[in-house]
Amino acid sequence: MEWSKVIQQLFQKAEPYLNARGDKLHAEISHQYALYLMEHEGGNPKIIEPAVILHDVGWSCLNAHELTIAYGVRAAGKEAKRLNRIHEVQGATIAQNILSSIGFDSWLIDKILEIVKRHDSGNNAYSLEEKVARDADKLWRFSEVGFWTEKKRQGLTAKELYDHLAEHYQSWFFTPTALRLSGEALKQRLKEIETLNDNME
Numbered sequence: 001m002e003w004s005k006v007i008q009q010l011f012q013k014a015e016p017y018l019n020a021r022g023d024k025l026h027a028e029i030s031h032q033y034a035l036y037l038m039e040h041e042g043g044n045p046k047i048i049e050p051a052v053i054l055h056d057v058g059w060s061c062l063n064a065h066e067l068t069i070a071y072g073v074r075a076a077g078k079e080a081k082r083l084n085r086i087h088e089v090q091g092a093t094i095a096q097n098i099l100s101s102i103g104f105d106s107w108l109i110d111k112i113l114e115i116v117k118r119h120d121s122g123n124n125a126y127s128l129e130e131k132v133a134r135d136a137d138k139l140w141r142f143s144e145v146g147f148w149t150e151k152k153r154q155g156l157t158a159k160e161l162y163d164h165l166a167e168h169y170q171s172w173f174f175t176p177t178a179l180r181l182s183g184e185a186l187k188q189r190l191k192e193i194e195t196l197n198d199n200m201e
Contacts, residue, residue: 003045006102007031010053013098017057021067025149026140027053033143033181034136040177046108047129051115052136054098058091058116071154084120092117125174135178141165142185144192158193162186 011027018024034052038045062070062083070083092113099109115130125131140146142165151161166186173179 007049007053009102010050010098013101014054014057017060017094020060020062021056021071022153023056023059025145026056029143029146030055030136030140033139033178034132036181037132037136037175037177041128041132041175043128043132044111047111047115048132048136050095050099050104050108051112051119051129051133054091054095054112055116055119055133055137056087056091057094057098058087058089060094061086061090088117088120131174135173135175138172139178139181139185142169142182142189144185144188147185147189158189158196162189162193165189 011024014027015024018027030052031049034048037043038048059067059071066083070080070087095116096109096113099112104112111127111129114126115133119130119134119137125134141150141161147161147165148158150156151158154161156164165182169182169186170179173182
């Protein structure tokens with residue numbers, strides 16, 4: 001099967017799980033970032049692309065209240081960590097079922113699941129593929145759509161979200177390309193915020 005058809009199938013099979021938190025657009029934009037990062041940083045697309053598409057399917061295992069605790073700028077404490085871990089571990093199980101149904105080789109599935117299982121946990125990445133996948137995931141919140149989506153979803157002001165990203169982004173990314181993209185995007189988001197403020201005066 002052509003790789004483009006495989007990607008299409010992955011998105012189709014992931015969609016019901018991504019709908020739980022409205023993450024279809026997040027997966028699509030993160031996937032576009034992954035393609036760009038691979039052009040500049042390398043990595044195996046047969047590991048990176050499925051990992052990026054499927055990494056958040058585990059949020060479907062949490063209810064609406066749990067999602068508000070587990071995720072976002074204000075998420076903190078043991079319960080947030082516990083719930084966040086559930087979405088990683090359960091997400092790996094769902095991802096395994098999806099990948100097996102498409103006929104992925106077992107060695108590829110193992111590599112993909114390693115990334116899904118820890119994409120939000122810890123500060124280390126253990127392969128180039130994991131670095132690219134995790135960077136593509138984080139770049140979503142710096143994109144124009146991602147930034148304003150997260151502002152609304154998390155109940156933040158634009159300045160609160162901007163300040164959070166500006167404070168942490170230099171320590172978040174593994175690849176030079178992602179660090180550059182995030183810095184450039186932050187400048188654009190700041191211009192948008194300043195324009196918004198000017199229009200409100």
